[in-house]
Amino acid sequence: MRECEYSQISTRSSTPMETPYKSRTPKRKKWEAFPGRNKFYCDGRIMMAKQTGVFYLTLVLILVTCGLFFTFDCQFLAQELSPIIPVIGGALFLFVLGTLLRTSFSDPGVLPRATPDEAADLERQIDVANGSTGYRPPPRTKEVVINGQTVKLKYCFTCKIFRPPRASHCSLCDNCVERFDHHCPWVGNCVGRRNYRFFYMFILSLSFLTIFIFAFVITHIILRKSHCMGISYNAEYCDLFCQCQE
Amino acid sequence: MSSFHNLQELRHSASLANKVFIQRDYSEGTTCRFQTKFPSELESRIERTLFEDTVKTLNNFYAEAEKIGGQSYLEGCLACATAYLIFLCMETRYEKVLKKIAKYIQEQNEKIYAPRGLLITDPIERGMRVIEISIYEDRGSSGSSSGSSSVSDSTAR
Numbered sequence: 001m002r003e004c005e006y007s008q009i010s011t012r013s014s015t016p017m018e019t020p021y022k023s024r025t026p027k028r029k030k031w032e033a034f035p036g037r038n039k040f041y042c043d044g045r046i047m048m049a050k051q052t053g054v055f056y057l058t059l060v061l062i063l064v065t066c067g068l069f070f071t072f073d074c075q076f077l078a079q080e081l082s083p084i085i086p087v088i089g090g091a092l093f094l095f096v097l098g099t100l101l102r103t104s105f106s107d108p109g110v111l112p113r114a115t116p117d118e119a120a121d122l123e124r125q126i127d128v129a130n131g132s133t134g135y136r137p138p139p140r141t142k143e144v145v146i147n148g149q150t151v152k153l154k155y156c157f158t159c160k161i162f163r164p165p166r167a168s169h170c171s172l173c174d175n176c177v178e179r180f181d182h183h184c185p186w187v188g189n190c191v192g193r194r195n196y197r198f199f200y201m202f203i204l205s206l207s208f209l210t211i212f213i214f215a216f217v218i219t220h221i222i223l224r225k226s227h228c229m230g231i232s233y234n235a236e237y238c239d240l241f242c243q244c245q246e
Numbered sequence: 247m248s249s250f251h252n253l254q255e256l257r258h259s260a261s262l263a264n265k266v267f268i269q270r271d272y273s274e275g276t277t278c279r280f281q282t283k284f285p286s287e288l289e290s291r292i293e294r295t296l297f298e299d300t301v302k303t304l305n306n307f308y309a310e311a312e313k314i315g316g317q318s319y320l321e322g323c324l325a326c327a328t329a330y331l332i333f334l335c336m337e338t339r340y341e342k343v344l345k346k347i348a349k350y351i352q353e354q355n356e357k358i359y360a361p362r363g364l365l366i367t368d369p370i371e372r373g374m375r376v377i378e379i380s381i382y383e384d385r386g387s388s389g390s391s392s393g394s395s396s397v398s399d400s401t402a403r
Contacts, residue, residue: 098329111373117265118376146272161375165276178373198330 035113036175046105048188049173055104055188062100062206066093069213073220080223085216092209099202100187108192109178111159111167119160260363260382268301268377278308280369280377291381292362300354300366301377304347311343344370 031044039048048055066089074086114122126139141152142162153162156169159176163169168180170190179193191199266287271279282301284294318339325332351368359366359379367378 095329098331102330111375112371115372115378118267118372118378121265121267144272147275151272161373164270164375165272197326201326201329 036110037173038110038175047107048104049183049185049190051172051185052188054185058100058186058188062093062096065213066209069217073217076220076223077216081219089209089212089216092205092212096202096205096209099198099205102198103184103187103191103195103202104189106189106195106198108180108190109194110173110190110192111161111163111176111178113158113176114160122160260384262380263383264381266379266381268379270375277312278374279305285379287381288364288379291364292359296358300358303350304369304377307343307347307350311340311347 029044031040031047034040037050039050039052040046041048069089070086074089077085140155142155143150144153144165145151146165151165153165155162156176158169158174161176163176164178166179167176169176170180170183172183173190175190177190177192179196181191181196181199183190184199187199187202189195264287266285268280268285271281280301282298282305284297288297321339347370348368351366355366363382363384365380365382367380369375369377372378
């Protein structure tokens, strides 16, 4: 972790009596005052990372592939094999889209940064322990015993907290995230405790959708070819895209 | 509603003196638990048993919220099957317990902590890392903590 410029926390803030009419001024919503590098939409209901270009690419890829499948393959397959194929395909497609949007738009489990009071309290404790006149930044790690095992909790200089176990700081979003897995550019968000289930289901259902589309496209091609072979058996050229007369 | 006036008047007539932070207790695993050790700053402000009761009740609430059993299993399966759309209609068990906790904390603040010049902040506001207890000094008093509880009572009225 890089060494940061550390300055002591000032807890000087306005006391309640100095601003007696503070409640009259419109309150800023939490997302408006959010210190991280996230983007918010729909009055704070949607939370995404700063860079969302790749997410739009993911959307385009899924929509175009499925769109082509439904346009060109489904009619033939519904007639030849079973009408349930487009239904299953449609359900899978909607599921994939739903889980993708849930992953991208939900809060991954961002830990709120320490209030100035809390950070100052931590510094005071460290100063008492060190007994030093000057102030130095809190130590990098704090040891904690979990179920008999000693675990080191790391200190986050940006958020000014000791991170709980399995939490990590995302440098792209500039937040500490609980049970941080990774920052996924394809999904346009961090994957952490709160959206891991959506991400996992997205990956799983996308795999099924891919295999489904691939299998039925191959089936379509094979069936068309066999039709051509069957009908125009004597033809010199068997074009894969020939018009099959029933 | 008179008890609510206590909290408002507390904020307006008192000034923030100090904040105590109750840390997480990881000794029994990573489930949410807070330390029940009585902090020294509160020694003159509140009885030890009241404080420990509050923290123990909160710990029980969190344990109930995170409990893995039949109901949570069914809820999870139902949610997975409906692609989590079911949560547009109903609340998760965890959210229900969080609401109970918020109500409990407000009730504790009104009945026990505000009359003693203290205020508990819901740990969810701090990312479930600490329970923040704000200690208020009454502006009228010269900062002597022994008489503060009686002084704050009179100002609250």
